[in-house]
Each structure stands twice: as C-alpha cells, then as structure tokens.
Amino acid sequence: MNFDFSEDQKLLQKTARDFLAERSPLQVNREVLESGKDWNPELWKATAEMGWQGAAIPESYGGAGFGHLELALIAMEIGRALSPIPFGPSVYLATEALLLAGSDAQKQKWLTALASGRAVGTLALAEGPGFPSAASLKTSLAGGKLNGKKIGVPAGHIATFAIVAARSSAGPTLALVDLASGAVTRTPTESIDPTQSCAELSFKDAPAELLGAEGKGAELLDRVLDRAAVLLAFEQLGGAERAFELTRDFTMGRYAFGRPIASFQALKHRMADEYVAVELAKSNCYWGAWALERNDPEIGLAAPSARVSATQAFDLTSVEMVQMHGGVGFTWEYDCHLFYRRAKHQGLVIGNASHWREKLVQRLAAKHAA
Amino acid sequence: MDFNDTKEEATFRAEARAFLDKHMKPLRPGESNNMLSERDDPDTIKHAKAWQATKKDNGWAVLTWPKEFGGRDATPIQSVIWNQEEAKYRVPPNIFGIGLGMLGPTIMAHGTKEQKDRFIAKMARGDEIWCQLFSEPAAGSDLAGLRTSAQKKGDDWVINGQKIWTTGAHFSKWGMIVTRTDPTVPKHAGLTYFIVDMGAPGIEIRQIKQINGGSGFNEVFFTDVKIPDSQRLGRVGDGWRVALTTLMNERASIGGGGGGMRSEDLIRMARQSEWNGKSALEDSAVRQKIADFYIRSSGLKYTGYRTLTALSKGTTPGPESSIGKLVGAPMGQEVAAFAIELQGLAGSALGAAQEAYLGSPGLRIAGGTDEIMRNILAERVLRLPPEPRLDKDTAFRDVPTGPASK
Numbered sequence: 158m159n160f161d162f163s164e165d166q167k168l169l170q171k172t173a174r175d176f177l178a179e180r181s182p183l184q185v186n187r188e189v190l191e192s193g194k195d196w197n198p199e200l201w202k203a204t205a206e207m208g209w210q211g212a213a214i215p216e217s218y219g220g221a222g223f224g225h226l227e228l229a230l231i232a233m234e235i236g237r238a239l240s241p242i243p244f245g246p247s248v249y250l251a252t253e254a255l256l257l258a259g260s261d262a263q264k265q266k267w268l269t270a271l272a273s274g275r276a277v278g279t280l281a282l283a284e285g286p287g288f289p290s291a292a293s294l295k296t297s298l299a300g301g302k303l304n305g306k307k308i309g310v311p312a313g314h315i316a317t318f319a320i321v322a323a324r325s326s327a328g329p330t331l332a333l334v335d336l337a338s339g340a341v342t343r344t345p346t347e348s349i350d351p352t353q354s355c356a357e358l359s360f361k362d363a364p365a366e367l368l369g370a371e372g373k374g375a376e377l378l379d380r381v382l383d384r385a386a387v388l389l390a391f392e393q394l395g396g397a398e399r400a401f402e403l404t405r406d407f408t409m410g411r412y413a414f415g416r417p418i419a420s421f422q423a424l425k426h427r428m429a430d431e432y433v434a435v436e437l438a439k440s441n442c443y444w445g446a447w448a449l450e451r452n453d454p455e456i457g458l459a460a461p462s463a464r465v466s467a468t469q470a471f472d473l474t475s476v477e478m479v480q481m482h483g484g485v486g487f488t489w490e491y492d493c494h495l496f497y498r499r500a501k502h503q504g505l506v507i508g509n510a511s512h513w514r515e516k517l518v519q520r521l522a523a524k525h526a527a
Numbered sequence: 528m529d530f531n532d533t534k535e536e537a538t539f540r541a542e543a544r545a546f547l548d549k550h551m552k553p554l555r556p557g558e559s560n561n562m563l564s565e566r567d568d569p570d571t572i573k574h575a576k577a578w579q580a581t582k583k584d585n586g587w588a589v590l591t592w593p594k595e596f597g598g599r600d601a602t603p604i605q606s607v608i609w610n611q612e613e614a615k616y617r618v619p620p621n622i623f624g625i626g627l628g629m630l631g632p633t634i635m636a637h638g639t640k641e642q643k644d645r646f647i648a649k650m651a652r653g654d655e656i657w658c659q660l661f662s663e664p665a666a667g668s669d670l671a672g673l674r675t676s677a678q679k680k681g682d683d684w685v686i687n688g689q690k691i692w693t694t695g696a697h698f699s700k701w702g703m704i705v706t707r708t709d710p711t712v713p714k715h716a717g718l719t720y721f722i723v724d725m726g727a728p729g730i731e732i733r734q735i736k737q738i739n740g741g742s743g744f745n746e747v748f749f750t751d752v753k754i755p756d757s758q759r760l761g762r763v764g765d766g767w768r769v770a771l772t773t774l775m776n777e778r779a780s781i782g783g784g785g786g787g788m789r790s791e792d793l794i795r796m797a798r799q800s801e802w803n804g805k806s807a808l809e810d811s812a813v814r815q816k817i818a819d820f821y822i823r824s825s826g827l828k829y830t831g832y833r834t835l836t837a838l839s840k841g842t843t844p845g846p847e848s849s850i851g852k853l854v855g856a857p858m859g860q861e862v863a864a865f866a867i868e869l870q871g872l873a874g875s876a877l878g879a880a881q882e883a884y885l886g887s888p889g890l891r892i893a894g895g896t897d898e899i900m901r902n903i904l905a906e907r908v909l910r911l912p913p914e915p916r917l918d919k920d921t922a923f924r925d926v927p928t929g930p931a932s933k
Binding site for chain 1: 528529530531532533536604790791794795798808811814815817818819821822823825826827828829830832833835836838839840847850853854898900901902904905906908909911912913914915
C-alpha cells in the first residue's frame with residue numbers, strides 16, 4: 158500500500174508553498190479586490206516560469222512534463238494561497254480538454270502558449286441559471302461559425318481562447334474559439350469573488366474550430382469535467398485547510414470569560430468536525446488523483462466524490478471562519494471574506510455539489526443496474 | 528501512488544493465506560464475519576479457544592507482541608494484513624481482543640516477573656480469557672472519577688463497588704480493575720490497578736440486555752472481594768498511569784466503517800420501493816442522500832488507505848484514527864434510518880435495516896462517545912486547549928457529585 162505522494166512530489170509542493178508565501182500573500186488578493194483589477198498578471202507570468210501551467214503538458218508541447226500528481230499538489234498550494242490567477246479555467250479545463258481531444262496542430266498552437274503563460278484558456282458552458290444539458294444547449298455551431306451567448310464564463314474577459322459547448326447538426330459539440338476575434342463581445346460580470354472574475358461572451362458568426370469529433374461533445378465534456386473536478390478539488394482542499402488553520406490560530410489567541418475561546422466545546426467540537434471534513438475531502442482527493450494519473454475508469458466515481466467532499470469542506474471551513482472570528486470576521490479588513498468568497502465561487506464554477514451528487518448516482522445506478 | 532503490497536507484504540500475505548487455508552474454510556458468498564460474531568454459547572467459546580491455540584502454536588497469534596512474550600515482533604502493517612486475511616474465513620468470534628490488544632501490553636509494561644510468567648502465555652494462547660473492569664455507573668467518559676474502593680486488610684485488598692459495560696465478564700477467567708484506594712487526594716492520584724479472579728467469592732455478574740436484545744456486556748458487583756497484594760499491577764496510587772497504558776493500546780480502528788449497508792444495497796432498495804407513483808430511485812432527495820453516504824464512505828475508506836500507507840512506512844497511527852469511529856458510527860445509524868425510510872409503510876417490519884438501526888446507537892457510545900471522540904481530535908490532534916477541570920486539585924471525596932450518584 159502506497160497511497161501517498163512521493164518524496165519528490167512533496168518537495169515540489171514545498172517549493173510551491175514557499176514560492177507562493179513570498180509571491181502570493183493575501184495582500185495580493187486585497188490589491189486585486191481594491192484596485193478593481195481582475196487578476197495579477199505578474200503572478201501568472203511567474204508561475205508559468207515555474208512551469209506550473211505546463212505541469213501536465215508534455216515537453217514536446219512546451220510543458221514541464223511533470224504529470225497530474227504534481228499538478229494536483231500545485232493546485233492545492235494555489236488553493237491555500239487563494240492566488241488571484243485564472244489557473245482553474247486555463248489549466249484544469251482548457252488544457253485538459255486540449256490534452257484529451259486536441260488535434261496535433263491545436264496542441265502545437267495552444268498548449269505551447271498555455272504552458273508559457275502567453276495564453277489563458279477557459280471553458281464556456283452556462284447559458285442561464287442551472288446547468289445546461291446536452292439537449293438544452295442553444296449556442297450553435299454551423300459552417301465553422303459560432304452563434305450564441307454564454308454567461309458566467311470563468312476568466313472570460315482575460316482569456317485568449319475559449320472552448321465552447323455548442324450544438325451542431327450532429328449533436329453536442331465542443332468548439333474552440335479565439336476570443337481576439339471581433340465577432341466576440343465580452344462583458345465582465347461582477348463576481349462574488351472578484352479575484353476570480355467572470356464574463357458574458359456573445360458570439361456572432363465567430364470563427365470556430367472543432368475540438369474533438371462533431372456530435373461527441375457531451376462525452377468529451379464529461380471527461381474534461383471529471384478531470385477538472387479532481388484538480389479543482391485539490392485547490393478547494395488547500396483553501397479549506399488554510400481557512401481552518403487560520404481559524405484555529407485565531408480561537409487559540411482570542412480570550413473570553415478568562416480563557417481561550419478554543420477551549421469551549423461549543424467551538425472545539427465544531428473544529429473537530431471541520432478537521433474531519435477536511436480529512437475526508439483529502440482522502441477522496443487522493444483517490445481522484447490516483448484515478449486521474451492512471452486514466453482509470455474509476456474517475457467516474459472518484460471525481461464526484463472528491464468534488465463534493467472538497468466543496469463541503471471549503472464551505473464549512475469558510476463559513477465557520479467568519480463565525481468563529483465574531484464581529485471582526487464580518488469586516489472588510491480581516492481576511493475571512495477572501496476565503497468565504499472563494500469557497501462559494503469554487504463550489505459553483507463547474508457545477509455545484511448537488512449537480513455532482515446527481516452525476517455520481519447516475520453512474521452508481523448504471524454500475525448496479527437492476 | 529498505488530494500492531499494492533510491497534514484496535515483503537505480499538510474501539507475508541501469502542504465508543498467512545496458506546496457514547488459513549490449511550485450517551479454516553473461506554466465507555461463503557454473501558456471508559460476513561459480523562453475522563457470526565456476538566455469540567457466546569459454550570460451543571462457540573470452545574471453538575474460539577481452539578482456534579486461538581492453533582494460531583498460537585503455529586506463530587500466528589499475538590503477531591505484534593515482542594518475541595520474549597511469544598509474539599513475533601510483527602510490524603503494524605503485518606498485523607493489518609493478517610486481520611484482512613483472517614476476516615475472509617469462517618473463523619469463530621475473537622473473544623480475546625481486549626486481553627491481547629490492551630491488557631497483555633499493560634502487564635508487559637507494569638507487571639512483576641511473576642505476574643508476566645503467570646499470566647501472559649496463557650492469555651496469548653487463549654487458555655484464559657480476560658475482561659476489563661474500568662467503567663462505572665458514575666464514571667464513563669470521566670473514567671478517573673471511578674469510586675469502586677479497594678482497602679488494604681493484611682496482605683489482601685478488599686474490593687467493594689460496581690463496574691459496568693464489561694464486555695465478556697460472564698465468560699472471562701481474569702479481569703483487570705481500576706479502584707480507588709485513597710479518596711483524600713485528587714482523583715487521578717488515588718487509584719490503584721489490580722488483576723482480579725472473576726470466580727472469586729463476592730463477585731456477581733449480571734448480563735445487561737441491550738436495546739437490540741443482545742447481551743454483549745455486563746454489570747459486575749463487588750462485595751468484600753479479596754485480592755492478594757501479589758495481584759496489584761503497579762504501585763499503590765499509580766493506577767491512572769497503568770490504566771493509560773491500557774487505553775493507549777486500544778486498537779487503532781482502521782478502514783471499514785459505514786455501518787454495513789453498501790450503496791448498492793441502498794440503490795437496490797430504492798429501486799424496489801414505490802414513492803409517489805414511481806420508483807424511489809427516481810426521487811431526487813433519495814438520490815442526493817445515496818450520493819452523500821457513498822461519498823462519506825469512500826472518504827473513510829481512503830482515509831483508511833492513508834493510515835495503512837503510514838503503517839506500511841513504519842509510522843504508528845495516532846489519535847487521528849478516531850475519525851473512523853466519529854464518522855462511521857453516526858453514519859451507520861443514519862444509513863439504517865434511511866434504509867427503513869425507503870421501505871415506507873413496510874418499514875416497521877423487523878429486517879436487516881431495522882436490526883442495524885436498533886444496534887447502531889451502541890457504536891456511538893462504546894469505546895468513547897462521539898463527544899469524547901471530538902474532544903480527542905480537538906485536544907490531541909488539533910492541540911486546542913482542554914476544558915478547565917474543576918476537580919483537578921480537589922480531594923476526590925470533596926468533588927461535587929450529582930444527586931443521582933450518592
């Protein structure tokens with residue numbers, strides 16, 4: 158039994174943690190938040206120089222060629238730091254989609270740009286409230302032109318290109334669109350977490366290429382989302398761990414009624430529950446990483462498990478962070494809201510926990526068919 | 528990252544299997560060892576003793592004990608591998624666990640040479656069964672508040688009081704008991720630890736009937752029971768330290784959890800049940816719940832794998848293994864309640880889910896309640912400050928007690 162990361166991988170994680178402690182303290186988030194900017198491009202450039210955006214991209218396409226276990230640990234550290242960069246949309250969604258289904262030409266063009274940080278990719282899915290099904294997609298692809306509107310596109314107005322879920326005459330299809338095209342209008346949306354900005358994208362006869370086979374978009378999208386779910390779960394796990402550590406430290410140092418508030422069972426039992434939630438999430442994340450790295454079909458069960466339990470852990474720890482800080486937890490000045498915002502944003506971005514539970518039960522029911 | 532045995536582990540597993548194949552039959556399909564346990568009739572006890580002796584005589588008992596006490600200095604992961612393999616066979620219930628896991632190591636740590644020579648070998652071979660007399664009606668989670676007294680009379684000690692929740696007292700030859708020898712000092716300082724012959728005059732054992740009708744444990748009453756001073760374990764007044772050795776050896780619970788019902792069982796039950804004119808499996812609330820149980824169970828399963836990995840690398844799991852019980856026990860109760868709910872109007876009829884529901888509260892209490900588990904995680908893993916203890920510096924006899932305990 159060796160259900161753990163290797164020493165080399167842990168060393169890489171430590172390097173990432175040290176790097177982000179210096180380059181991505183929470184002050185960097187605050188600057189983004191208070192300046193009205195959407196992200197920190199210098200940090201994006203610096204992480205690209207570390208090889209992080211290309212961690213899972215083969216060296217032949219300009220990547221660092223580490224692998225998905227390494228990428229998972231980097232994701233966890235970015236999650237701990239709440240780094241204000243579009244790592245999720247670009248690395249977990251766009252990069253994974255290209256790795257799975259890109260033609261050689263697409264990979265040559267986009268993966269090299271993604272790895273170097275020159276390009277930011279994203280995935281455009283939502284068209285209205287809820288989660289679109291293959292049948293309900295309205296955005297259409299015909300004759301190499303894309304028409305329609307997407308909302309809540311993560312990093313939508315800083316991305317270089319988008320992978321867009323659309324319909325063609327053959328059925329659900331993924332399209333790759335260069336967002337520099339004049340046929341795309343981008344409108345920034347104010348986000349619950351302004352350090353993870355979103356945008357509305359309108360396509361009017363926008364030139365688009367197929368990503369993967371026409372009409373096979375639903376299956377491909379499912380695979381991309383499973384892989385992204387595992388990686389995003391690591392990011393959420395990192396955020397949950399840090400939120401919890403900061404809460405624990407605060408309650409140990411804060412005195413009321415003559416003793417540290419952490420000594421009251423009303424708080425310590427809830428912190429025990431937080432610890433349990435984080436550990437269960439970590440275990441499901443490890444399972445997801447194992448399946449992701451080996452391309453094991455178990456990812457169909459592991460990805461929803463990791464996604465849901467990491468969402469629960471980050472939700473719980475960020476909500477409790479505000480509550481256990483008391484009045485100051487509700488102030489702009491304290492950092493609690495940075496976690497509270499990020500947790501909620503990340504819990505929604507590729508489908509909420511209910512959506513992933515439903516996905517899991519569909520797969521379990523199919524596995525244990527009548 | 529992989530789930531495979533190392534080469535040494537695989538060799539050990541193969542040896543264990545070869546031994547088991549020679550002596551025991553594998554479980555039948557659909558059968559689990561849980562179904563076979565909780566029996567304490569004389570035939571079962573005889574069978575269990577014979578199996579323990581066979582294991583001991585062939586070097587497969589007390590694996591982790593030191594060689595000098597008849598063990599083989601096995602690593603914790605080897606012990607886990609043995610348990611995994613043994614669980615696949617139709618073996619009799621393990622009625623020696625408390626002795627071998629907790630009491631044996633306590634004698635090794637605190638016993639005299641005579642005590643070690645007299646007790647350990649017979650315990651290891653299952654010739655003598657042991658029980659642990661710690662909890663009392665007024666001392667459960669607050670164990671050091673126990674009040675069964677031991678008074679020195681000549682060369683003997685005279686015991687009076689009551690113990691409770693004593694697993695297996697009714698078929699044990701020996702017990703280990705913590706008593707109060709000095710009520711004039713603060714509670715932890717006035718305790719002394721003894722070995723007691725469960726057949727001694729003045730001991731009365733009454734089986735306790737549980738919610739689910741079973742009777743796994745007992746009340747044990749002591750009326751002027753004599754214990755020779757040679758059966759004292761550790762110094763007078765040092766009983767708390769000795770008891771801590773026992774408690775530290777509580778077997779780390781590894782893997783498993785989840786209360787016995789699997790997600791495929793719940794899916795099958797939901798599929799067969801009619802709700803609002805359609806299958807309950809089509810109901811979104813039902814689906815969400817099944818997913819939630821599955822996710823918690825897999826979280827526990829892979830937490831177990833992480834613990835096994837730590838063991839495999841030679842680390843001993845710490846108090847963080849309390850997670851398994853804190854998550855698994857309440858979830859067992861929730862899953863059973865959900866399974867009953869799935870049956871709708873038919874849900875009252877006694878079946879596996881109902882049996883599980885009736886049995887499940889016990890697991891949330893035994894071996895540390897959910898609340899104590901949270902304290903352990905909070906204080907020993909997260910290092911949060913303990914609750915203030917009002918009785919810490921007070922003579923035990925002056926500690927306030929509720930009206931019920933007087």
